[in-house]
Amino acid sequence: MVSNIINFYFGACWASFISVIVQKDGLRWRRSYCLSCKNPLTWSELFPIFSFIFQKGTCRHCKKPIPHFLLFIEIVGGITFLKTDWYSKSGLIEFFLCLLLLTMAIFDYYYQEIPFSIFLISFLIVIIKELLFEQISTLITSFLATSVMIIALGVLVLLKKLGLGDLFFYLIISFYYSEYLANLVFLFASLAVLTLYPKLKAQNQTNLSLPFLPFLFFSLSILKLLM
Template sequence: MMLFLLYCLLFYFGASLASGLFLCAERLANKQSVIRPRSHCVSCQHLLPWWQLFPLFSYLGLHRRCYYCQAPISMATWWAEIIGGGLAIFIWLTTSTTSELLSTGWLFTGLFLFSWIDIQQQILLPQLFIPWLLTLLLLQATTPHLLAAILLTCCLGLFAYYSHGLGSGDVELLAGLTLLYGLSVSSRILLYGCLLALLGYPLLRKPRLPFIPYLSLGVWLYYLI
């Protein structure tokens, strides 16, 4: 019973954090402040009271619509909260020390935020990416794979320039992952991401796919496998 309660608390903590990150991603993608104004309906601009801000439950309790103007609430918010809850339990189960918990949590927190921004605007914001990467390097306290990162950046940079198949943000994220984990690991993550993108393309059928979410899923698969 206690273990079940712990997992419920972990899931809800992850869902709450994901809800906040999803809001930050929306505002950053639209070049808005992440602090002001308070949470509000994007249709009628009405500020939301506290009882409408419970992750998971408020979305269902409001029947997926704004309480004031009845505008539909994006289901992406609810899915983001579920993903965040699942990630919290996954991180808890796959880490054994406090340092691992912090570094893995920070890793997936950044990937979650970058993925939602990429879905909306297909960009990787350097003011978020660089502090995230530097913090990971400090938390992991391992020797950076600098030469491998430079090599991969040059190769993928040329590929992105001539083929237009990758964006600069995709190359930057892969270079950062190579700096952290080395060329072998980042190559596997890239392979997983490409395979997932091939599976996702027939479902989405967009002329340009945001690739950072697939790379993030590739990182998750690497940890899982």
């Protein structure tokens, strides 16, 4: 129980850290500051989840609202790493892969584009996992099993109904975990988008384009926790 709590908060810290450096300048390190008033944050304002709650979701200096996405991604980060096994090679490999998937989701939320280098590193991790724990025949079988879904998603990419990053995300989790989990992730993420889209569309956005990767990552985190 204690280890799970530690894992949760460790994951929340990583999610907060990645979100802050991505939203400021795209993976450039500098001291954290309020994006509204530009005041540097004190140490007491840097505790994921707790700082948001104690400050009632506002900046202590300018009183402007802190984006709720930060709290959301911190909680999702905690859920993602809740069951991480730090004492096994597979657990460490999965940790680094999930960090990259989390980074993709955050990039997609803020910019709706992802640096291709992140995809390359993610695929490299998948290959390392396959070489260490699987056989080449298993990789070939996985590719054949997902070929129909890959073609279907590829058509949606060509029709500009889906981003190329979404297709790459599907490939990564399909080969690393299983095509069954990848299909479930897309199913639940699609249901979440269909649920939220009418409400967001009605608010104020005429040409609403929702980033899909945050929904995919959230679905992956929840399903991993339940399985």
